[in-house]
Amino acid sequence: MQNHTRVEQLNPNHIPDMPIIGGNLALDFINTVEHWNMGPYKEYLAIVPDWVDWLKRQQLIDNNQKISGGEKELSLIRKQRNQLYSIVKNYLDNQSIHSSDLSLINQRLQDAYSNRLTVFENERFIYKWSYDPEKALSYLQPIFISLKSLLHKLPSKRLKACSECGWLFWDNTRSSTKKWCDMKFCGSRSKSREHYHRKKKNS
Numbered sequence: 001m002q003n004h005t006r007v008e009q010l011n012p013n014h015i016p017d018m019p020i021i022g023g024n025l026a027l028d029f030i031n032t033v034e035h036w037n038m039g040p041y042k043e044y045l046a047i048v049p050d051w052v053d054w055l056k057r058q059q060l061i062d063n064n065q066k067i068s069g070g071e072k073e074l075s076l077i078r079k080q081r082n083q084l085y086s087i088v089k090n091y092l093d094n095q096s097i098h099s100s101d102l103s104l105i106n107q108r109l110q111d112a113y114s115n116r117l118t119v120f121e122n123e124r125f126i127y128k129w130s131y132d133p134e135k136a137l138s139y140l141q142p143i144f145i146s147l148k149s150l151l152h153k154l155p156s157k158r159l160k161a162c163s164e165c166g167w168l169f170w171d172n173t174r175s176s177t178k179k180w181c182d183m184k185f186c187g188s189r190s191k192s193r194e195h196y197h198r199k200k201k202n203s
């Protein structure tokens with residue numbers, strides 16, 4: 001697994017402003033660390049309210065939802081996120097997938113599916129979650145289900161890591177030629193560096 005020791009804590013209240021670019025819930029969850037590929041790592045889930053803010057950003061909870069859980073739960077959430085990163089990154093790098101990481105997914109999926117009920121509402125059959133909405137860990141369940149559907153779409157050239165910052169994303173563009181998580185952040189940074197090197201070479 002990625003050595004994740006140099007963690008730079010961010011100020012509280014950064015989640016409402018963080019870019020959400022994964023195109024998939026599980027990838028967005030993995031992207032709650034910035035600069036996976038080179039460090040220094042920026043931890044977006046530094047304190048429990050960050051997790052609550054992130055769930056709101058993902059519309060998994062509304063503004064009034066109370067969430068219980070403390071540092072112990074948050075550190076488990078971060079640990080599982082790092083394992084998910086390890087799976088996806090190893091896949092992208094053609095490295096072997098650790099069986100301990102895969103068994104984590106399978107355990108969590110079993111929990112998730114046992115809490116996903118089919119109900120009949122407004123003349124339609126729909127899925128409903130039966131997990132405890134107040135528990136911080138409950139929300140790992142939809143994340144693991146998203147990850148499973150993503151893994152089962154592989155192989156696909158649409159799963160990528162940004163060549164600048166390492167954030168993971170699902171390239172939904174028609175041509176699937178997207179190189180960076182976002183043109184505004186990494187695309188322009190990369191282009192201005194290329195421009196600088198070109199100018200230096202020609203001078």
Ligand SMILES: [Zn+2]
Pocket residue numbers: 162163164165166167180181182185186
């Ligand atoms: Zn990027």
